[in-house]
Amino acid sequence: MKLVTFLYESQTRIGALVSLESGEYICDCTSICGKEPGMIALLSLGQPGLDAVQARLRDANRHALIPRKEVILLAPVPRPGKIICLGHNYFDHMGIGRTEPPEFPTFFGKFANTVIGPDQPVLIPSVTREVDYEAELAVVIGRTARQVSQADAYAYIAGYTIFNDVSARDYQKRTSQWMIGKNFDTFGPMGPVLVTCEEIPDPHDLDLSLTLNKLEMQRTHTSYMIFSIPFLVATLSEVMTLEPGDVISTGTPAKTDLARQVEPGMKAGDVVSITIEPIGTLTNPIAARG
Numbered sequence: 001m002k003l004v005t006f007l008y009e010s011q012t013r014i015g016a017l018v019s020l021e022s023g024e025y026i027c028d029c030t031s032i033c034g035k036e037p038g039m040i041a042l043l044s045l046g047q048p049g050l051d052a053v054q055a056r057l058r059d060a061n062r063h064a065l066i067p068r069k070e071v072i073l074l075a076p077v078p079r080p081g082k083i084i085c086l087g088h089n090y091f092d093h094m095g096i097g098r099t100e101p102p103e104f105p106t107f108f109g110k111f112a113n114t115v116i117g118p119d120q121p122v123l124i125p126s127v128t129r130e131v132d133y134e135a136e137l138a139v140v141i142g143r144t145a146r147q148v149s150q151a152d153a154y155a156y157i158a159g160y161t162i163f164n165d166v167s168a169r170d171y172q173k174r175t176s177q178w179m180i181g182k183n184f185d186t187f188g189p190m191g192p193v194l195v196t197c198e199e200i201p202d203p204h205d206l207d208l209s210l211t212l213n214k215l216e217m218q219r220t221h222t223s224y225m226i227f228s229i230p231f232l233v234a235t236l237s238e239v240m241t242l243e244p245g246d247v248i249s250t251g252t253p254a255k256t257d258l259a260r261q262v263e264p265g266m267k268a269g270d271v272v273s274i275t276i277e278p279i280g281t282l283t284n285p286i287a288a289r290g
Helices: 039-044 047-061 231-239 257-261
Strands: 004-006 013-020 021-026 082-089 106-111 121-125 134-143 157-164 189-197 207-213 215-221 247-249 271-276 281-287
Touching: 004 021, 013 047, 021 047, 021 215, 039 047, 134 207, 134 231, 157 231, 157 247, 157 271, 157 281, 189 281, 215 257, 231 247
Parallel strands: 082 247, 121 281
Antiparallel strands: 004 013, 004 189, 013 021, 082 106, 134 157, 134 247, 157 189, 207 215, 207 271, 271 281
């Protein structure tokens, strides 16, 4: 299933994206969650919640579906409890001067203020001059996970989405800690959908690419990750309790040769798009703040 959070008739709702010959539609599943609807509430219901969505999809007739063009898609998880990101998790992007992969993963946090959805603008504030893109596959937790083994890790994952770990390089370089350069408002585009695990049986067998103004700046295959997704879930759950709706963004690959030949970063007027099938394409315009 492709789960979505969307805005319709001035209300934030949740549902599933349906593709028919006549186009794309949204099946509204908000009522499944009860009094406090939202993607985290749905995921917190566990498998019974996902089964209820499947049942709604089976029973929905054409007239019960909302045309995709009539809604605004938001980030699938608009306000995650935790956004845990990785640095240097691809063999072609291990860090400056490094020739051997790291022994342990490099984790850092982003916060909910960064999250925006598809087609929403990344806003560049006047205080930074070096805003860059980072295309990433993101894991969305579906069950409370504490001290989970690698063998059991997939059972705690609800699905996958696309994340752009937008970064202000000048702020990031000010200290040894990356947090300040990663957490400007709007610096966490996510979406367009959350694809549940049955549609992505192997998250390490996906093509990932990023274009800036239709020029390809990143391309990789998720099999080139240094630390696997089960390893990440197990390692993090040793330290902290992972909860439904938490996001683990698995790191970004190196840039293409073309990207190294053009002026780095993004500026107002640019458009950045990340594609991972079968998740789709996450596109965001770039604009100046204020």
